[in-house]
Amino acid sequence: MAAISNMISKGPVLVKGALAYSRPRFDLFLKYAKVELTPPSPADIPQIRSGIQKLLSGFRTGKWKETPVKEAWLNTLVTTEVIMWFFIGECIGKRSIVGYKV
Secondary structure, three states: OHHHHHHHHHHHHHHHHHHHHHHHHHHHHHHHHHHHOOOOOHHHHHHHHHHHHHHHHHHHHOHHHHOOHHHHHHHHHHHHHHHHHHHHHHHHHHOOOOOOOO
C-alpha cells in the first residue's frame, strides 16, 4: 500500500517532467508541419510550373546523365517511398492486401 501512495505522490512530478521534455519537441514539430504539410497556394503554381518545365527540358537535353550518384540515389529513394505510400494507401482503401473484390 505504501508503494501505491508513493507512486501517486510522484505522479505530478512525472507529468511535469514529461511535459517539460516533450514541449520543445512538439514546438519543433509544429514549426515544420506549418511549412511542409500545407497545400500549395495559388502563388506557388508558377514555381511548380517552372520546376516541371525545367525537369522536362533537362530530361530532353540529357542533363539527367550528369546527375551525381548521391543525388540519383536520393531521387531513387524518394521515388520508392512515394510508390510504397501509394500501395499502402491502396491496401488501406480496399481493406485487403490481395486484389479488389470483383
